[in-house]
Amino acid sequence: MSTAPILEVHGLSKHYPVRKGILFSREVGQVRAVDGVDFSIGEGETLGLVGESGCGKTTTSRLVLGLETPTAGDVLLEGRSWQGLSGRDKQDYHAKVQAVFQDPWSSLNPRMHVGDIVAESLRISKWGTPAEIDDRVAALLVEVGLRPEHARQYPHEFSGGQRQRIALASALAIGPKLIVLDEPVSALDVSIRAQMMNLLKDVQEQDNVAYLLVAHDLATVRHMSEWTAVMYLGQIVEYAPTESLFEHVRHPYTKALFSAVLPDHPDRQEEGIVLSGEVPSPLDPPGGCRFHTRCPFAMDICSQVAPPLTESQSGHLAACHLE
């Protein structure tokens, strides 16, 4: 990686206990939502995190945001661990790591003016005088393609695409190092998605902010990110520079995800691995390689030994016994 990492994640795990009984409740198992995940994001870079629902990509993003405490492992921002932080340092962490969520209808407070939504983080951190904050809000609204006078309106007066722009302006306000984008375009209309993706790229270039892009659409990830990590049942199965991953897929699960992408033309139907069945429960994940129950190439070893991530060329990691 050319640039120094802004964010490093080591052996990150989040297990949720499952209890049974009301009075004398006992733990009957654990949902291993995230189970030993490593990645890093460089300054001004984008890492795309792909996988099906339930694979742990949203839990991973919540751990990075500091909204959940990891069961094991660590999240380091600019080399400092999240776990040791308290008071002002913790507040500083939350200022540097911001988020834009999927649904712009529920992520903006309907009772607040747009200007107050954008200014909230500035006021909390006592960023400047009220006049300076007003100027900053106006500049942010312009940066995301809105007009300064929109600050006096309410969220319900805006369309989905405009609301997502407001959410981005409020994430950018305090000058974050990293923005977690959790499915930022999937709730938007097709004709608006391209506008939002272009805006995200422009903002990244201008402010040199890093993105952790959580998405299920491979084409969006290819378009947006320098690095891509594929998750399955709480673990990363393939992690590589985006171009390397899209040119030479190594893991059978990634191949299956590619085969499931709908064609961009009626005469170009993808043929490849069509998976049968559904993702097993993370409550009791299969032993060995977690994908072996659905993998068409599974061998004996796959059900016994979990394959480690191995590197092929230029940082292309995959966890599979086949190679």
Place this chain on the structure above:
Amino acid sequence: MDSAPVLEVRNLHTHFFLRRGVVKAVDGVSFALRRGEVLGLVGESGCGKSLTALSILRLLPQAAARTIEGSVLLDGEDLLAKSPGEMRAVRGQRIAMILQDPQTSLNPVFSIGNQLHEALARRPDNTGRSLRERAVDVLRRVRLAAPEQRVGQYPHELSGGMKQRVVGAIAISCAPEVMIADEPTTALDVTIQLQYLDLLKELQSSLDMGILFITHDFGVVARMCDRVAVMYAGRIVETGPVREIFDNPVHPYTQALIASVPKLRRKTGRLRAIEGQPPALSDLPVGCRFADRCPHAEPRCLERYPEAVNVGENHSASCWLAA
């Protein structure tokens, strides 16, 4: 495909009459659907595609919405002229509908079998089999694993993909002539989406149904549809065979929609976004409704609405530039 259409919609107008004015949600929509054909109705949210479906079934949402003009012909009979009682015999039995979210289409307090019985009981079966046997049978047709157990289970015990299969089973239980599928795979994961689309294709050919497939995703269109109708602001702007629409889109809106989607197979540069937003349906322009977002707009586009013109075999578009 020269057979007579099973469903024909002619010049359909459904408007909302509100205190603040008339919202022309469906404003002159015409199309024909043949048996054994999948017609894709493509457009953004708010373009009137779902309301077209509800108008066909006469399930308009509130007292303010009325179909004021046009006809809906099912095998030549006008559904708009039928009594409410006659309409009930059409819904579910001759025209079935699958909605986006299986969670809300199923009743959480009744078992799967119970909900299937309700549909199956409306169609007498002279083989002397019990409702339960018929329910198991229809679940087997939608390839739900272990159907004998599923009939006793409740919706919350099933995954999203399995629930949508149950919805599909209810839809085909009366062997309808027409199925309306309103974004049936949007809530499903990518690998499950593909399985479901293949299932719908299979059911369609075995039952010889016509499917009106409502979607915003051109990938789904490429996989599923034989013909496409592109809708914008209450009107169909282009219709044609699926390959014609992909290879030779005529209307600038269709062109822009196809171009604005990032491609999986190659790295895309800056996306060609469609700037601006669709017009408000309560305040529609007199001319072409896409004119203010159209890169090729001319003065005449603002003055008069372009009538549909033939631009190829079974391919028509409403654009002055095509005339």
